[in-house]
Structures are given as C-alpha cells and as structure tokens.
Amino acid sequence: MNDSNTVRRTPWPETGSRPLVTPLQPSVVYVSDDPDALDAQYADGSGYTYAREGHPNAEVLARKIDALEGAEGGFVTGSGMSAVAAMFLGLLKAGDHVIGADQLYGRSLRMMRQDLPRFGIETTLADATDAEAIRAAIRPETRLILVEVISNPTIRVADMEGILAVAREAGVLLAVDNTFTTPRLYQPLLRGADIVLHSVTKLLAGHSDATLGYVAAADPALTARMMEANVTFGLTASPFDCWLAERGLQSFGLRLDRAEANAAALAQALSAVPGVARVIYPTLSGHPDHNRAATVLGGRGGNMLSFEIEGGRAAANALVRAAPDIAFAPTLGDVGTTLSHPASSSHRLVDAEARAAVGISEGFFRVSVGVEPADMLVAEFTAAVDAARTAS
Incomplete structure (x- = not known):
C-alpha cells in the first residue's frame, strides 16, 4: 500500500464557478513559488504567509467592518480587549500618559489602572460627559484619550464634540470604543476621531459564538504600528471565528x-x-x-x-x-x-x-x-x- 499521495496536499479544484458563501480557510501556513516570491510578498504585502500575520477570513471580515465605519485598512484581533491591547502596545511607550473615561468597560479600566502603569505608562481617568474634565487631565506627555460613546454599563453619553475639540487642540490621539453604539449609531472616524475599536464579539457578530476585536486608524501609519504589535504579541483572530462573525454581520x-x-x-x-x-x-x-x-x-x-x-x-x-x-x-x-x-x-x-x-x-x-x-x-x-x- 502506497499512502504517499495522502500525505501530500491536493491542489484546490479549479472550476468555472465560485462559492456564494465565503469559504472557511483554517490553514496556518501558505505556500509560495520560491524565495523571490516570498520576499516580494513580505515587501508589498501581497498574498499570505503565516496566519498570525493575516489570513483570508480575517481580511474579508475587516473589509466589511471598514465599510461600516468609513475606515480603510482596519484589522481583526482575537478579542475586543486584544484590540485595545494592540492599540496601546503599538502606539505607546514608557513615559507616555493616557487619559481614559472613568466609566469604561471593567477590563479596560483594569488595564488603565494596573497594567499600563507596570510598563511605565501613566494613566488618568476623567469624566467623559464633561469635556473640560478631559481637558484638565491633559499633560505635556499625554499621547492618547480613550472613550466610549455610550458608557458600559452606566449608559452615559460622552461629550463627543467637546472631547474631539479638546483632542485636536492638544494634538492628542482620540480613540473611541464603538462597541455599544456600533457604526449604526455613530461613526467615530467620520466625526474626526483618530482610532475606532470594537469588540466584534458583541453586536457585530451577534450570536455569542465568536470572540473577536477590530481596530482601525484614520492614519494608515498608526494602523500599521498597531498591526505590527498585533502580530508580534500574537493577538491573532481565529479563521473560524472570523467566518462566523462575517455570517452574523450580514444580519x-x-x-x-x-x-x-x-x-x-x-x-x-x-x-x-x-x-x-x-x-x-x-x-x-x-x-x-x-x-x-x-x-x-x-x-x-x-x-x-x-x-x-x-x-x-x-x-x-x-x-x-x-x-x-x-x-x-x-x-x-x-x-x-x-x-x-x-x-x-x-x-x-x-x-x-x-x-x-x-x-x-x-x-x-x-x-x-x-x-x-x-x-x-x-x-x-x-x-x-x-x-x-x-x-x-
């Protein structure tokens, strides 16, 4: 019995038609023609190499959320909190200062109060319903403000116009966790914010069977820095979860x-x-x-x-x-x-x-x-x- 043909991978069938439903592609690795082709893929971002660096199901889902948010080049992460982590890890360094709304999601608050300080990043919490409270918290070393449009779980509505003006005046990045509001109610980037984040796990996927996050910046250079942190720290989204979330997103x-x-x-x-x-x-x-x-x-x-x-x-x-x-x-x-x-x-x-x-x-x-x-x-x-x- 010769089982060698069962060990080698069989090429995907070529047909004159294509599937209506997005195929699920769980492959961790992707095959290139030769070293020159692989070099070219890394240089220009064409094709896929290793799933931690990106895969088709994550790409399909990200482009759909981009369309909802008026964004370009956003990426999917393994959870909502990994989207927050990718932002902080990609954009901040020791000595920087971050302002967070004082009514953020509990784990975001923990990250602000306990985890970022361990890395030498100072944090201040302020009332997002009062733009002047945000203004008062700004320091020369402040690099980023993180707010939710509707706070979790107290359902307070942030003074978004005021905070946008404060951030612009101070030259500080404004990141908006849009999980509660969704792009159906508010589109942060189109209003002038710098970064939008989601726990895709929640309303976008909508069926409690996929754990994912999403983040995008108006400036492609910022998105690239966050994406690099996402890859380096292994905050990768599962292809199966991306496939489920894309299906949920349709409704x-x-x-x-x-x-x-x-x-x-x-x-x-x-x-x-x-x-x-x-x-x-x-x-x-x-x-x-x-x-x-x-x-x-x-x-x-x-x-x-x-x-x-x-x-x-x-x-x-x-x-x-x-x-x-x-x-x-x-x-x-x-x-x-x-x-x-x-x-x-x-x-x-x-x-x-x-x-x-x-x-x-x-x-x-x-x-x-x-x-x-x-x-x-x-x-x-x-x-x-x-x-x-x-x-x-």
Whole structure:
C-alpha cells in the first residue's frame, strides 16, 4: 500500500464557478513559488504567509467592518480587549500618559489602572460627559484619550464634540470604543476621531459564538504600528471565528434595529414598574445626557439599557432567579436578550467605592436587549422586579 499521495496536499479544484458563501480557510501556513516570491510578498504585502500575520477570513471580515465605519485598512484581533491591547502596545511607550473615561468597560479600566502603569505608562481617568474634565487631565506627555460613546454599563453619553475639540487642540490621539453604539449609531472616524475599536464579539457578530476585536486608524501609519504589535504579541483572530462573525454581520442592521425598538419599549415600561429606582436609556427624558444623546446619536438609543432596583444582593438574586428564560450572562450583543449584574461580573474587580462613585450598586443591572417580541420582554422583566420586591 502506497499512502504517499495522502500525505501530500491536493491542489484546490479549479472550476468555472465560485462559492456564494465565503469559504472557511483554517490553514496556518501558505505556500509560495520560491524565495523571490516570498520576499516580494513580505515587501508589498501581497498574498499570505503565516496566519498570525493575516489570513483570508480575517481580511474579508475587516473589509466589511471598514465599510461600516468609513475606515480603510482596519484589522481583526482575537478579542475586543486584544484590540485595545494592540492599540496601546503599538502606539505607546514608557513615559507616555493616557487619559481614559472613568466609566469604561471593567477590563479596560483594569488595564488603565494596573497594567499600563507596570510598563511605565501613566494613566488618568476623567469624566467623559464633561469635556473640560478631559481637558484638565491633559499633560505635556499625554499621547492618547480613550472613550466610549455610550458608557458600559452606566449608559452615559460622552461629550463627543467637546472631547474631539479638546483632542485636536492638544494634538492628542482620540480613540473611541464603538462597541455599544456600533457604526449604526455613530461613526467615530467620520466625526474626526483618530482610532475606532470594537469588540466584534458583541453586536457585530451577534450570536455569542465568536470572540473577536477590530481596530482601525484614520492614519494608515498608526494602523500599521498597531498591526505590527498585533502580530508580534500574537493577538491573532481565529479563521473560524472570523467566518462566523462575517455570517452574523450580514444580519447586523436588521438585528440592531429590532433590538433598539425593543429596548425603547422596555425602558419606557420599566420606568413605571414599582420597585425600579431608575432606568437609564438615552431617549428617556430623564436620562442625564438626554439632550446630548439626541445630537450625538441622531435621536437613536441603541439596544443597551440599565436599571436599578431597590434592595441589595438578595433582591438582585431574586430578580435573576425569577427570569429563567432571560440569559443571565456577563456579555452583550446576542440575538436574544441577556441580563448582567456589573457588580458581580464586568466590574467585580473594581472596588466598591469606585463602583458606587459611578452609580453601580448591588441592585444595578445592564440589559442587552434582543429581538424577541417586546411585550414578552416587558412581562418577564415586570414579573422579575415584582419577585425582587418580595425578596427585599
């Protein structure tokens, strides 16, 4: 028996047609004709060599997100936090200073407070709803400002116009984590920001089965520096996850619009439920940034809302147990509604005093609203709040 032909790779069949669906290409390595051809590929960026340096599925996905964001040459990373890491590692050095919004995602806050200082990069957190607070934090060595348009999980809306002006005046890069807003509500680069980031894991992919990030800069030179860090530190995206995310992206607009309509209905309903201390959603008149939200978000509110119930951890436990069909999970952006408790998930590493300063109590919940019927969601959440009132 001669099995040599099974060991060698078989050339891909050539046909007169092409697949409608993007092929999944899990290959780690790519074959070149000779050393001259390989040199040329490295010199001009044509073709693929090693998957850590790029692969077709990542390229297809990145170009689609580029189109949504009005970007060119963005790249996909292994997670949302790896996109943040690629930015910091590629653009900063010891002695630099970074300003972050004080209500960033919990792991971004940890990176700002604990990890960057270990590398000699100083950080300051400031209120992104007040551009003057950002201005006051700027130093001669400040190189970058990182904000979220809608904060996670407090749903505050940043003073984007003011911060853009401050960054331009100071000659400081402005990076925007656009995960919550998505390019459907806000396009940072087209508004004047320097860098846009995403956790593609969330709304863009939309099905909780792919872990990815994305980052792009208006200046190709900055993108190249971030991409080099991405390759060097091995923050590579999986071809399979890229393939799944591209499939999810095809329904992104439809999913977000339906979920946004549901979120507005749920926010309005929860505002009238006894036992709910407050509801935070941009289009509600009682939102602290309501007027700004109308300008920044064009009258839209997105699919994320937060609310706070009366009572402590016992009431929070009761609410979750009373809503078994609503996934209790520390994530967002799924096609179905998910409920999270920041004090025990995204912000559990943030001390209680710091959580309290931004309004995150034991009764505080964040909701990533999905595409279910709105009346079903209202009924489920109303019953859950009633159960929490009984427990407290």
